[in-house]
Amino acid sequence: xxxxxxxxxxxxxxxxxxxxxxxxxxxxxxxxxxxxxxxxxxxxxxxxxxxxxxxxxxxxxxxxxxxxxxxxxxxxxxxxxxxxxxxxxxxxxxxxxxxxxxxxxxxxxxxxxxxxxxxxxxxxxxxxxxxxxxxxxxxxxxxxxxxxxxxxxxxxxxxxxxxxxxxxxxxxxxxxxxxxxxxxxxxxxxxxxxxxxxxxxxxxxxxxxxxxxxxxxxxxxxxxxxxxxxxxxxxxxxxxxxxxxxxxxxxxxxxxxxxxxxxxxxxxxx
Amino acid sequence: xxxxxxxxxxxxxxxxxxxxxxxxxxxxxxxxxxxxxxxxxxxxxxxxxxxxxxxxxxxxxxxxxxxxxxxxxxxxxxxxxxxxxxxxxxxxxxxxxxxxxxxxxxxxxxxxxxxxxxxxxxxxxxxxxxxxxxxxxxxxxxxxxxxxxxxxxxxxxxxxxxxxxxxxxxxxxxxxxxxxxxxxxxxxxxxxxxxxxxxxxxxxxxxxxxxxxxxxxxxxxxxxxxxxxxxxxxxxxxxxxxxxxxxxxxxxxxxxxxxxxxxxxxxxxx
Numbered sequence: 277x278x279x280x281x282x283x284x285x286x287x288x289x290x291x292x293x294x295x296x297x298x299x300x301x302x303x304x305x306x307x308x309x310x311x312x313x314x315x316x317x318x319x320x321x322x323x324x325x326x327x328x329x330x331x332x333x334x335x336x337x338x339x340x341x342x343x344x345x346x347x348x349x350x351x352x353x354x355x356x357x358x359x360x361x362x363x364x365x366x367x368x369x370x371x372x373x374x375x376x377x378x379x380x381x382x383x384x385x386x387x388x389x390x391x392x393x394x395x396x397x398x399x400x401x402x403x404x405x406x407x408x409x410x411x412x413x414x415x416x417x418x419x420x421x422x423x424x425x426x427x428x429x430x431x432x433x434x435x436x437x438x439x440x441x442x443x444x445x446x447x448x449x450x451x452x453x454x455x456x457x458x459x460x461x462x463x464x465x466x467x468x469x470x471x472x473x474x475x476x477x478x479x480x481x482x483x484x485x486x487x488x489x490x491x492x493x494x495x496x497x498x499x500x501x502x503x504x505x506x507x508x509x510x511x512x513x514x515x516x517x518x519x520x521x522x523x524x525x526x527x528x529x530x531x532x533x534x535x536x537x538x539x540x541x542x543x544x545x546x
Numbered sequence: 547x548x549x550x551x552x553x554x555x556x557x558x559x560x561x562x563x564x565x566x567x568x569x570x571x572x573x574x575x576x577x578x579x580x581x582x583x584x585x586x587x588x589x590x591x592x593x594x595x596x597x598x599x600x601x602x603x604x605x606x607x608x609x610x611x612x613x614x615x616x617x618x619x620x621x622x623x624x625x626x627x628x629x630x631x632x633x634x635x636x637x638x639x640x641x642x643x644x645x646x647x648x649x650x651x652x653x654x655x656x657x658x659x660x661x662x663x664x665x666x667x668x669x670x671x672x673x674x675x676x677x678x679x680x681x682x683x684x685x686x687x688x689x690x691x692x693x694x695x696x697x698x699x700x701x702x703x704x705x706x707x708x709x710x711x712x713x714x715x716x717x718x719x720x721x722x723x724x725x726x727x728x729x730x731x732x733x734x735x736x737x738x739x740x741x742x743x744x745x746x747x748x749x750x751x752x753x754x755x756x757x758x759x760x761x762x763x764x765x766x767x768x769x770x771x772x773x774x775x776x777x778x779x780x781x782x783x784x785x786x787x788x789x790x791x792x793x794x795x796x797x798x799x800x801x802x803x804x805x806x807x808x809x810x811x812x813x814x815x816x
Binding site: 301302303304306307308311354355358361363364377381382383384385386387388389390391393394395397398400401402404405408410413414416417420421423424425426429430432433434436437 | 571572573574576577578581624628631633634647651652653654655656657658659660661663664665667668670671672674675678680683684686687690691693694695696699700702703704706707
């Protein structure tokens with residue numbers, strides 16, 4: 277199967293899963309509309325696709341990975357809604373469409389973000405309750421840790437708090453705001469495939485490097501002010517070395533073709 | 547033991563538990579400070595005290611109830627932080643102190659609310675992982691459902707969305723924005739005591755009536771505009787009947803003295 281076909285197939289599975297959960301929700305119409313609006317505005321679905329692909333690569337079933345993939349995408353989406361608010365990045369547009377608060381107002385944007393975050397955990401808790409497997413609970417626990425104050429949110433706080441970050445602070449932001457959800461995707465994928473601690477740790481490490489590369493790519497493409505902290509040449513060198521390492525680590529695993537192609541796809545897209 | 551002594555003892559246990567979780571958190575100092583600020587500004591701790599008391603009444607152990615009690619209080623606290631924001635109720639003061647965004651700015655207020663919500667699930671997931679008991683998972687699932695889009699958040703959305711609510715809409719707001727977290731407290735307390743479905747359903751019903759009474763008390767004390775929808779006299783009649791029912795239901799259960807006293811305490815405090 278070509279990469280594009282496989283990528284689209286995975287995105288379709290994830291979007292069907294997201295749609296199913298939104299349809300099941302019994303809540304005020306405007307809230308559902310606001311949640312759905314931001315969940316379906318052309319995101320690349322990278323994090324849930326990775327979770328699904330890692331689980332498949334390691335011999336796991338889609339059925340176990342899909343609820344976690346959907347939950348992770350909801351967490352990513354809520355973070356974007358809140359990041360776009362006037363009190364944070366104050367963005368009017370995202371992916372060529374007006375941001376959530378531009379369409380629904382700030383109050384609904386805050387609450388629809390809260391609702392997506394909360395729903396992510398409801399979905400995972402219900403799935404864990406249905407299956408009662410320790411590794412599923414561990415996937416949920418890891419996602420919570422990496423999404424929270426000591427993970428993504430910690431990085432967001434550091435980011436809004438600094439106008440002139442030092443190298444150390446910038447490294448904290450990149451390692452937490454961006455890389456942690458990719459670590460969660462790789463680790464949860466392995467856990468959904470019932471793999472051992474060692475494999476989970478290896479996947480997490482790939483996720484960290486992938487996430488750091490993703491952030492550097494973003495900074496280089498946008499010519500971000502943070503580049504002046506690293507120096508553009510250093511950033512490019514670090515990026516090449518990260519991508520090399522991620523690819524080398526993936527090559528050691530059987531059935532990693534799709535994920536290796538995904539790395540090239542991400543590198544070329546930016 | 548007198549009611550006040552027992553109440554203070556329970557509050558102390560809950561605050562120790564909250565303090566322990568905050569201390570364990572490894573995150574940017576300002577984020578921790580903002581989370582701690584709102585967690586410790588003199589809340590009455592009603593929801594976690596109820597959860598703990600229900601668990602004790604039904605023969606359960608504090609050790610099982612405390613993580614859920616702390617998580618529920620974090621969820622309640624995040625909802626207040628977000629509710630106070632300029633885009634929502636725009637409140638400068640809460641419990642005699644400046645609101646979170648007045649002290650830390652709106653961005654940090656949004657993120658510290660997100661962090662408290664997320665941490666609540668991290669705590670519950672970790673506890674469930676440690677114990678692997680279906681009833682613990684069910685407590686987490688119920689808390690998630692009642693806190694989310696089909697529960698508290700749904701009520702909040704309806705509330706900011708309406709300037710002149712109908713009776714039906716007002717009933718939806720009261721049943722969801724306020725009562726759902728009390729339902730969660732009563733139900734989770736029973737689940738932490740390993741009680742059967744029937745008992746959980748009974749507790750949930752008490753929680754619903756208690757929550758509705760709590761909201762009516764608040765409306766009557768504040769002379770809320772929503773009273774004109776019910777009519778003040780009808781509201782007072784409904785309040786008396788709800789308190790009577792909650793007390794009567796509690797009286798059927800052995801060891802319910804503390805919770806019966808708590809109902810009087812709440813009714814007298816408002």
